[in-house]
Amino acid sequence: MSTDPLAERYGRSARGADPSGRRPLTTGARVAIGAALAAGVLVAAWFAWSDAQRNPVEYQEIGFSIESAEQVTVTFDVMMPPGGAAVCTVKALAPNYAEVGSLDVRVAPSDTGSQRLTAEVRTTSEATTGVVDNCRPADTP
Template sequence: MTETHATTTPGAPVFPPGRYGRRREPGRRRPWLTRVLLAVALAVSSLAAFRLYQQYGDPTYDAQVITYTDITDTQVVVEFRVTVPPGGSAVCLLRARDVDGVEVSREQVTVTAPGDERSVTTRHRLATSARPFIGEVVRCRAAA
């Protein structure tokens, strides 16, 4: 014979009394805790994005490789254009890689815009440890 209680909703399981221990009450919801954790995660993500933008994403120091020429077993000449603030200067990191993608040279070059110009075109010779396949500008940043 089964027991039917007036407070039991239809379809809910009915457990024999004392057989499975005491049923727990539903846990207290803490919506404020979720909101605080979400706000902290958002703040940390925003701070990380801001720091990475400062370090790697400064659009005022934009570099373009125009050409790389005079490729020999020991050198490559890289011609590049850098956009800087008017009359400013930048430190650019240049590198050369071989046909397998291995870096064979790396050098920092300082370029300065004459007068109030915003663009500087420069040629620089990179001495390499093996025959390069490509010469490139990795990044430019403000001169210290």
């Protein structure tokens, strides 16, 4: 007769199991889970790196100014390889983040690779902010 009343009632030993009744993971299972997590991190890093290689244009917003109910001015820096051209989309947003104005700004090639630009965005109603939505390499003819 067993000294464990639960084993007598349910027909199994409590040794080797946690209170939920599950057995701990084996070493092989732990290695497989670790390998799967490492592979996932590597895939995410590769996608981030390849995206950066496809779009060599970076930007940094410097500031904005509400000129009137019909215009917002946005100042920003564009960094790209020397000699490259780009197009940046600048948007004016209302308090509820609705787009009330948009402008594509063409960035001419530069020897230094960095330029400061100011864009004047016309709006359909009063905006509360101006932002750079994105910058991308310009299509070559």
